[in-house]
Amino acid sequence: MLNTGSDIYQGACKKRGSTLKDEYRKVAGVAYMDPKDMAKLGVANWEHVKVVSDWGEVIVFAAHSRDAPHEGTIFIPKGPWANVVTSPETYCCCDPTYKGIMCTVEKSEEDVLLMADLMRATYKKYVDDKDEESIAKLTSLGEMPVYKKL
Known part of the structure; x- marks a missing residue:
């Protein structure tokens, strides 16, 4: 539980x-x-x-x-x-x-993903491509703020 x-x-x-x-x-x-x-x-x-x-x-x-x-x-x-x-x-x-x-x-x-990477993988934030396979292969967004879709 x-x-x-x-x-x-x-x-x-x-x-x-x-x-x-x-x-x-x-x-x-x-x-x-x-x-x-x-x-x-x-x-x-x-x-x-x-x-x-x-x-x-x-x-x-x-x-x-x-x-x-x-x-x-x-x-x-x-x-x-x-x-x-x-x-x-x-x-x-x-x-x-x-x-x-x-x-x-x-x-x-x-x-364990950093928060920005978790948001990208789970909610498709910060990407234009909705293809799951290509999202998983993207370089980490790291610790830098992300203010718009890349």
Whole structure:
């Protein structure tokens, strides 16, 4: 089960304006997991996992949860990586469902994308070509601000 929510480290990065940087990826593009669950998956701290829900899939870092034990539950800070796997449905309450999302987690060799690259891959931002194959082969947008489609 996936739960999302605010995280103090993520908030600090946002206040500094570093959401496009690697620093933000390492605090918001992470799934905090119970160490027992990580051991079952054969995943060490800061290795990559794929989280899959009914709404999408995303590659994030795996990290030992500061709040363990909570086997069977992961926490991804609210933000770009969590948004890929949460329902956009608000059920008339103005906010998407951020808690109790059923998902699967598996070890992955794929990279955890920087935020601009995640936006390009997931939402087709900053590209003219809608072809998935060519988007995956594009050079990283890196940490530089992107203000318009390239």
